[in-house]
Amino acid sequence: xxxxxxxxxxxxxxxxxxxxxxxxxxxxxxxxxxxxxxxxxxxxxxxxxxxxxxxxxxxxxxxxxxxxxxxxxxxxxxxxxxxxxxxxxxxxxxxxxxxxxxxxxxxxxxxxxxxxxxxxxxxxxxxxxxxxxxxxxxxxxxxxxxxxxxxxxxxxxxxxxxxxxxxxxxxxxxxxxxxxxxxxxxxxxxxxxxxxxxxxxxxxxxxxxxxxxxxxxxxxxxxxxx
Numbered sequence: 454x455x456x457x458x459x460x461x462x463x464x465x466x467x468x469x470x471x472x473x474x475x476x477x478x479x480x481x482x483x484x485x486x487x488x489x490x491x492x493x494x495x496x497x498x499x500x501x502x503x504x505x506x507x508x509x510x511x512x513x514x515x516x517x518x519x520x521x522x523x524x525x526x527x528x529x530x531x532x533x534x535x536x537x538x539x540x541x542x543x544x545x546x547x548x549x550x551x552x553x554x555x556x557x558x559x560x561x562x563x564x565x566x567x568x569x570x571x572x573x574x575x576x577x578x579x580x581x582x583x584x585x586x587x588x589x590x591x592x593x594x595x596x597x598x599x600x601x602x603x604x605x606x607x608x609x610x611x612x613x614x615x616x617x618x619x620x621x622x623x624x625x626x627x628x629x630x631x632x633x634x635x636x637x638x639x640x641x642x643x644x645x646x647x648x649x650x651x652x653x654x655x656x657x658x659x660x661x662x663x664x665x666x667x668x669x670x671x672x673x674x675x676x677x678x679x
Contacts, residue, residue: 459641460648469645474629476649482625483653486616490548491609494555499601502560506567506597507589516564519557527554527615535622547619554615555608562604566597595670602665609661613654617646627653 463469470476498519505512527550534546570593578592620628627650634642666672 456640456644460644463641463645464648474633476627476630479625479627479629480649480653482619482629483613483616483627483650486544486547486551486619486624486626487609487613487657490551490555490616491605491612493548494552494559494608494612495605497552498556498559499563502563503567503589503594503597506564507585507593509568512564512568516557516561519560527551528618528621530554531618531622544619544622544624547616547622547624550618551612551616555612558607558611559604562607563597563601566600566604567593569600570596598670599665602661602669606658606661606665609657610654613657614650617650 464476468475472478501515502512505515530553531546531550534549537546574592574596575588578588583591616626617628617631619626620632627646630646630649631643634640634644634646
């Protein structure tokens with residue numbers, strides 16, 4: 454309980470929230486890493502997954518290749534990238550490692566979502582004379598949307614949690630609060646940093662749930678309550 458009460462005291466101390474080493478600055482850095490990596494991962498994974506899911510070819514291979522990234526620890530990738538010439542380009546190793554970590558859930562969920570669309574609905578749409586683009590935009594994508602957003606939420610939360618590793622490469626983020634606590638042997642600070650990361654991940658989950666509902670293409674259609 455001493456660590457918990459100590460963490461509360463640390464979090465309620467105004468000085469810990471100010472300056473370049475304060476919580477607000479570290480939070481902004483953490484959001485930067487997480488937001489950029491999630492956006493880039495979406496731009497890479499979703500077009501590939503949606504296209505392969507639409508044509509029904511090559512998706513299994515792409516999913517298996519992307520899942521190889523799950524077998525390799527993100528910290529190991531980060532360390533290796535830091536030792537390459539990329540390590541001379543600031544936060545580039547961290548961004549690449551986090552993007553590689555976020556791609557598998559995005560690609561897998563989007564592809565499965567497209568392939569699980571009811572084939573009878575797809576055939577009926579074709580029978581009505583819909584083109585490939587119309588079929589994709591008006592039938593497949595709306596029906597696959599919930600599973601696609603599940604992948605986005607999963608990737609988002611995982612990236613927020615894993616972005617703490619940026620501190621291991623000397624970069625910013627909430628992970629710096631945790632590593633500084635370890636260096637100072639300050640357990641309350643370590644607990645406080647971990648709580649901040651957990652709360653941020655929960656907040657991101659809630660935000661993405663709301664965004665998913667607001668932009669749901671099935672929203673407002675009769676008989677559908679999302």
